[in-house]
Amino acid sequence: MKNRKRKLSWVWAVSLALLLAAAMPLRENYFELSKQLEIMTALFRELNIYYVDEIQPGELMETGIDAMVESLDPYTVYYPESRVEDLRFMTTGEYGGIGASMQFVNDRHLIVDVLPDFPAAKAGLKIGDELLEVDGQLLEGIDPDLVPEMLQGASGTTVGIRFIPNGALAPVDVTVEREKIKLPAVPFREVVGDSTGYVILSAFTRGSSFELRQAIRHLRDSVGINQLVLDLRGNGGGLLQESISIVNLFVEKGQEVVSTRGKKEEWMKSYSTMADPLLPDMPVAVLIDEQSASASEIVSGTLQDLDRAIIVGQESFGKGLVQQTKPLAYGTKLKVTVAKYYTASGRCIQRLDYGGERAEDGSAQAFSDSTRQVFYTRNGRPVTDGTGVQPDVEVEVPYMSYVLEGLYLNGIVFDFANDWSARHESIGPPESFYLTDEDWQEFVAFAKNHKATAFESRTLVAWEQLESLAREERFYALDSAAFASFEGILLPQIERDLNRFRDEITWALEEELVMRYHLQTGVIAWSVPRDSTLSKAIDLMISGQNERILAGTAE
Numbered sequence: 001m002k003n004r005k006r007k008l009s010w011v012w013a014v015s016l017a018l019l020l021a022a023a024m025p026l027r028e029n030y031f032e033l034s035k036q037l038e039i040m041t042a043l044f045r046e047l048n049i050y051y052v053d054e055i056q057p058g059e060l061m062e063t064g065i066d067a068m069v070e071s072l073d074p075y076t077v078y079y080p081e082s083r084v085e086d087l088r089f090m091t092t093g094e095y096g097g098i099g100a101s102m103q104f105v106n107d108r109h110l111i112v113d114v115l116p117d118f119p120a121a122k123a124g125l126k127i128g129d130e131l132l133e134v135d136g137q138l139l140e141g142i143d144p145d146l147v148p149e150m151l152q153g154a155s156g157t158t159v160g161i162r163f164i165p166n167g168a169l170a171p172v173d174v175t176v177e178r179e180k181i182k183l184p185a186v187p188f189r190e191v192v193g194d195s196t197g198y199v200i201l202s203a204f205t206r207g208s209s210f211e212l213r214q215a216i217r218h219l220r221d222s223v224g225i226n227q228l229v230l231d232l233r234g235n236g237g238g239l240l241q242e243s244i245s246i247v248n249l250f251v252e253k254g255q256e257v258v259s260t261r262g263k264k265e266e267w268m269k270s271y272s273t274m275a276d277p278l279l280p281d282m283p284v285a286v287l288i289d290e291q292s293a294s295a296s297e298i299v300s301g302t303l304q305d306l307d308r309a310i311i312v313g314q315e316s317f318g319k320g321l322v323q324q325t326k327p328l329a330y331g332t333k334l335k336v337t338v339a340k341y342y343t344a345s346g347r348c349i350q351r352l353d354y355g356g357e358r359a360e361d362g363s364a365q366a367f368s369d370s371t372r373q374v375f376y377t378r379n380g381r382p383v384t385d386g387t388g389v390q391p392d393v394e395v396e397v398p399y400m401s402y403v404l405e406g407l408y409l410n411g412i413v414f415d416f417a418n419d420w421s422a423r424h425e426s427i428g429p430p431e432s433f434y435l436t437d438e439d440w441q442e443f444v445a446f447a448k449n450h451k452a453t454a455f456e457s458r459t460l461v462a463w464e465q466l467e468s469l470a471r472e473e474r475f476y477a478l479d480s481a482a483f484a485s486f487e488g489i490l491l492p493q494i495e496r497d498l499n500r501f502r503d504e505i506t507w508a509l510e511e512e513l514v515m516r517y518h519l520q521t522g523v524i525a526w527s528v529p530r531d532s533t534l535s536k537a538i539d540l541m542i543s544g545q546n547e548r549i550l551a552g553t554a555e
Helices: 002-023 030-050 057-070 081-092 144-151 208-223 240-247 295-305 402-409 412-422 437-449 458-472 480-490 494-500 502-530 532-543 545-551
Strands: 077-079 094-097 100-105 108-114 130-134 158-164 172-177 179-182 188-192 196-200 227-231 256-262 269-272 284-288 310-313 321-327 333-343 374-376 382-384
Touching: 030 057, 057 077, 077 081, 081 094, 081 333, 100 144, 108 502, 130 144, 144 158, 188 208, 188 502, 196 208, 196 532, 208 227, 208 240, 227 532, 240 256, 240 269, 240 295, 256 295, 284 295, 284 532, 295 310, 295 333, 295 382, 310 532, 310 545, 402 412, 402 494, 402 502, 412 437, 412 502, 437 494, 437 502, 458 480, 494 502, 532 545
Parallel strands: 196 227, 227 284, 284 310
Antiparallel strands: 077 333, 094 179, 100 108, 108 130, 130 158, 158 172, 188 196, 256 269, 256 333, 321 333, 374 382
């Protein structure tokens, strides 16, 4: 039996090598490719024959493949058959499921988001509910990453769920019929103030440009707007063609948007707008942050290059690479980086040099300032490559304190929102909701009862290192009381530390509570009047400062 297994494994390995070799184009380095494939096959065979424990060929090969692609860049990814659905979701924004997100918080499988009008919401599942069983299988001890997969499935199939509603003690059983879940590319569109259209684009999935067009047309024709803010913050990108179509909403027909350059001739391309714009003249501001990447950077970078929109926020991520999906054997797929893209001015905003010299830990390093080139927008404003899209007007984002970070990591904010929402039926309109002084005191007491002392400042960490060195060099003995006194200031004190960062923590609590009652759309409505970046963009357009910036005449 063992000989049969060895023979099958050997045949499998040889077949794999032959398939790979057959798929390789004839190149000058064909001998080197064949040589390395032969070495890999021989190594695989010897491991399978002689390794002391039983080997799972599929798992071993997948480990090798993952290591191979990981050495290139983080966007070249191998998808085994079991994960191909993840790739489809990235492209289309669709999946079969119940419309709820899970997270493992304090040893509990909790619902942390529910999409309105989808199966989970219809079945009465809410944020804060604890899942106990899925289709009769207890979740205790289950890998948290597997729970979402257990809830997903083909549309029309059912899944049995046992859960404890937030604030209750007795479990409830429901049967939920799965549906095709399509996440909206435009989760929010509203008029802000008297005449500013505000649209959030969350992804560049198939059809997102059409959704954005419809949202803008609604605001322009049904409501009436004089300027537009397009929010790309947190948008990690997606399909290249969708970014081109979105730029086409704002610039004239026949304008080059982006070009790509790759190793193969098929990726030496230039992409231009193909239709007349929807908004050829209306003032536009684009909001970006450090998570705006890829297609978001094509849109923001090209609109900046053409001086068509003012860019407001923080420097973007810096991903100037293009991926393409390639089918492999047995239902597997490879998402592979095939080219770099260049915005209308000719710059590439790729920040990290994956092909260059690596750091000691093997990570890619940023391009040095000395290698960056200067390009110019249509009106002659300088822009640089080798970094993310740099905003025309930068707005600093408040730094998250170590106290709030600790409260998040320990689930204190989430658990308090569960407790508070279980005792209050409603909060009214999201945009006008705020926590009272009484609510704040409740939170402080809640945090004390739950021993929320896990937050630790970097100052304390540095002090402990200094104290250790002071003991070693015998400074500590000179005035141990002084050392102890200062350390007492740095040690966590719940009530004092919470009150020091009260404004920041209050915002986090309000956001979490609004999410309980009005879901993600409500959170966006709540955040609009509190959004300093959005307010700055609107002020720039109302004052006409945006036109002076784009013309290069701003002081």
